[in-house]
Amino acid sequence: MSGADVAATPEAAVRVSVVVPHYEAPHDLELVLGALALQDHPLHLLDVVVADDGSRTPPAPGPRPFPVRVVAQEDAGFRAAAARNLGAAHATGEVLCFLDADTVPEPGYVAAVLRAVRAGADLVVGRRRHADLSAATPGALAAWWRGQGPAPELFEDPAWLREAYERTGDLRDAGDDAYRFVISAVLSVTRELFDAVGGFEESFTQYGGEDWEFAHRCWLRGADFAHAPDAVAWHDGPDFAGRTDDADARRSRNAEGLALARFVPGPATRGAGLVWAFPDVVVTLDDTGAEVADVVACVASLLAGTDGGVWLRSGDACDELADPRVHRGTPPADVLGRCRFRVDLDRPVVLTGATLAELTDVAPVRVGDDLLVRRTRDVARSAGAADVAVPADPAVRADPLDGVDLQRAWGRYDHRRHVRLQRSLRTPFVVSERPIAAP
Structure with a gap:
């Protein structure tokens, strides 16, 4: 009752x-x-x-x-x-x-x-x-x-x-x-x-x-x-x-x-940076027929800086990844009952313009045709009724992936920027010529 x-x-x-x-x-x-x-x-x-x-x-x-x-x-x-x-x-x-x-x-x-x-x-x-x-x-x-x-x-x-x-x-x-x-x-x-x-x-x-x-x-x-x-x-x-x-x-x-x-989940109870069995954000990704490299690039894009977990419908990429945040199948009921946010994704995409963690701050929100971010509480309260209107965010893109080249994507390393950063952080030091006293 x-x-x-x-x-x-x-x-x-x-x-x-x-x-x-x-x-x-x-x-x-x-x-x-x-x-x-x-x-x-x-x-x-x-x-x-x-x-x-x-x-x-x-x-x-x-x-x-x-x-x-x-x-x-x-x-x-x-x-x-x-x-x-x-x-x-x-x-x-x-x-x-x-x-x-x-x-x-x-x-x-x-x-x-x-x-x-x-x-x-x-x-x-x-x-x-x-x-x-x-x-x-x-x-x-x-x-x-x-x-x-x-x-x-x-x-x-x-x-x-x-x-x-x-x-x-x-x-x-x-x-x-x-x-x-x-x-x-x-x-x-x-x-x-x-x-x-x-x-x-x-x-x-x-x-x-x-x-x-x-x-x-x-x-x-x-x-x-x-x-x-x-x-x-x-x-x-x-x-x-x-x-x-x-x-x-x-x-x-x-x-x-x-x-x-x-x-x-949430920063008030667990801070940030660690991986937990019950994530704050649960992503369900339909990876059926997608190339494993596309799925890997998508997962990396979504989980960057996010207390999240990803569940892959087919899960072929799980054989390549040893990341404990990536799973095969559908999220268990106890996981869905504890996460604050749910993300539905129809195919692999890469986010530009915002991180997934930033999108949860303005949920509910839709990005393009493929990415939907909602609060778990809103999902529960709208169960059995028409979904509440979810506004789109024009400042963020979810670009579909179709044959990403991981070596090239990951190989874009700015060596000159790294050198400049090293030089800016380097401080002069002097080697003392005084003998070290015997103990």
């Missing part, structure tokens, strides 16, 4: 599943389950799944005013992504709310999420606030929310998130960086979107990163994002980014950054 389907369904008929990944945190889990019992959303439409990540003592939820079940996986280290997938596999709701076991929702949380979905969002991020809940009880939290009891010690909300939500109109006006403001602790998605992107990437086995990677794929799938500031949940403790800046924290950020770089 999509956001539009949820909007067309009476609120009293929308079933919401709350998935709580858990590990060795009985006190935290008691707070979350107690808070879920206070939700404004009809409790008979609430489905709660506790996904245990291998606790030595399995969680025991006890009787609750809503269905709750515990599913578990073996303890094989930190596997929150896999635990969320496990919980989602046993959930029955049209909307999936992921709440970490140390993140306690206020009574209006689920209803606020559902309002955002009914307004058209496919992915909703709640507002994560921070407090010391280590000594809290479900009754004390309920009294606090009713204004009848003292508040726990409160910590400052993370400024980077607050500023991002203000700048992007609560994510409704966000761009390709929208995934950076999605937090799995307060993340909700439609069941349809979760299944379409295949859930969380389970190879994330350290803290952090799996929520951004998941959100990135949702964005490329064409999902509408929203931050729901009235969907408030309280995290036990301060924001991780503000806890420390020592060597351990740096190593943790680096581990998260490298894990993200594997799956999330």
